[in-house]
Amino acid sequence: MNESVILALTAGEPAGIGPELCLQLAQEDRGVGVVVVASKALLQARADQLKLDVALSDWAPGQPVATGKRQLSVLHVDGCASYHAGVLDAQNSAYVLDTLTVAARGCLAGDFDGMVTAPVHKGIINDAGIAFSGHTEFLQELCGVERVVMMLATEELRVALVTTHLPLKDVSAAITSERLSQVSRILDADLKTFFGIEQPRILVAGLNPHAGEGGHLGREEIEVIEPALEKLRSEGLSLIGPLPADTLFTPHWLDQADAALAMYHDQGLPVLKFQGFGRAVNITLGLPIVRTSVDHGTALDLAGTGKADAGSLHTAIRVGASMARCGKAAIKENQL
Numbered sequence: 001m002n003e004s005v006i007l008a009l010t011a012g013e014p015a016g017i018g019p020e021l022c023l024q025l026a027q028e029d030r031g032v033g034v035v036v037v038a039s040k041a042l043l044q045a046r047a048d049q050l051k052l053d054v055a056l057s058d059w060a061p062g063q064p065v066a067t068g069k070r071q072l073s074v075l076h077v078d079g080c081a082s083y084h085a086g087v088l089d090a091q092n093s094a095y096v097l098d099t100l101t102v103a104a105r106g107c108l109a110g111d112f113d114g115m116v117t118a119p120v121h122k123g124i125i126n127d128a129g130i131a132f133s134g135h136t137e138f139l140q141e142l143c144g145v146e147r148v149v150m151m152l153a154t155e156e157l158r159v160a161l162v163t164t165h166l167p168l169k170d171v172s173a174a175i176t177s178e179r180l181s182q183v184s185r186i187l188d189a190d191l192k193t194f195f196g197i198e199q200p201r202i203l204v205a206g207l208n209p210h211a212g213e214g215g216h217l218g219r220e221e222i223e224v225i226e227p228a229l230e231k232l233r234s235e236g237l238s239l240i241g242p243l244p245a246d247t248l249f250t251p252h253w254l255d256q257a258d259a260a261l262a263m264y265h266d267q268g269l270p271v272l273k274f275q276g277f278g279r280a281v282n283i284t285l286g287l288p289i290v291r292t293s294v295d296h297g298t299a300l301d302l303a304g305t306g307k308a309d310a311g312s313l314h315t316a317i318r319v320g321a322s323m324a325r326c327g328k329a330a331i332k333e334n335q336l
């Protein structure tokens with residue numbers, strides 16, 4: 001499993017901490033080939049601001065990747081209009097999305113074994129008139145797949161979501177039998193392929209307080225969730241629930257499970273981030289490519305200070321590389 005991998009690393013929002021986290025990587029030896037997909041001028045400007053000594057070298061598919069200290073391979077993307085740390089500029093939005101497109105297409109073409117993303121700012125991209133919910137939905141569309149799953153993970157806990165970046169008022173209608181089935185199957189399959197779990201045991205949260213309290217506090221559990229889980233169990237999936245979300249995240253349940261499936265973003269992610277913010281990874285399951293990300297946002301308050309913690313980026317690279325190796329191994333196995 002020591003096959004070498006090359007990961008594309010998008011530097012994210014130019015005003016945020018993404019560019020300097022990429023530069024921080026270059027301060028140490030790396031066991032994984034990382035190509036930063038970004039404006040070279042932006043990286044140089046942030047390196048100058050932080051007085052970081054990094055040699056940025058242009059990279060093209062097929063060339064070796066720099067892995068030594070104070071060296072960074074860069075796949076340059078044009079169009080970054082301004083480089084001010086902490087100051088958002090809507091004119092940079094198209095460039096930010098271009099970096100994602102270049103990295104994802106590079107993965108699809110086989111130039112990269114996976115992509116890792118530094119944070120983007122969803123608000124400024126929308127301010128530029130471009131509808132954008134997040135990397136997850138953007139990559140789903142780019143790769144042309146019907147459903148993907150957002151999962152955040154630490155060493156101790158994995159939390160996947162049935163719905164992602166959706167206003168709370170729209171969540172109930174989005175919890176359909178079809179979506180639950182697609183999400184559960186993707187989660188089950190990718191836990192097997194990328195994490196080596198033979199029979200994943202998945203805790204499923206209810207939507208309502210106390211999982212609906214027998215229908216007295218909401219009927220989604222009785223009408224949608226339970227029947228969908230029953231059908232999935234008959235297919236062989238190991239699903240426990242729907243469980244009251246307030247007590248699902250306790251050792252009693254977690255000790256006997258491989259992942260928790262929450263119905264919506266802020267039902268699951270606050271628990272995960274309380275438990276491991278700064279060392280967790282955000283993974284998009286169900287894509288034809290490997291994609292991992294940091295667990296934090298653009299942290300405009302820290303950008304340009306050099307104080308941003310690179311712990312989550314290290315996790316995202318480590319997990320991305322491991323997933324890429326597992327994906328390659330699975331392909332080989334299926335070809336035999």
Ligand SMILES: NC(=O)c1ccc[n+]([C@@H]2O[C@H](COP(=O)([O-])OP(=O)(O)OC[C@H]3O[C@@H](n4cnc5c(N)ncnc54)[C@H](O)[C@@H]3O)[C@@H](O)[C@H]2O)c1
Binds near residue numbers: 293307309
């Ligand atoms: N992967 C992504 O692209 C991603 C993830 C989360 C949020 N976001 C976006 O980021 C923007 C800002 O979001 P937010 O303010 O809610 O969250 P945030 O994570 O940017 O900031 C929350 C707090 O955590 C701190 N923080 C974040 N990263 C840190 C790091 N590496 N080291 C030390 N401290 C850190 C910040 O200083 C801030 O106090 C939003 O547009 C949001 O949508 C993007």
Ligand SMILES: N[C@H](C(=O)O)[C@H](O)COP(=O)(O)O
Binds near residue numbers: 133136137293
């Ligand atoms: N939901 C993510 C989080 O809270 O960390 C974050 O918004 C990033 O999502 P994308 O990977 O879809 O950009």
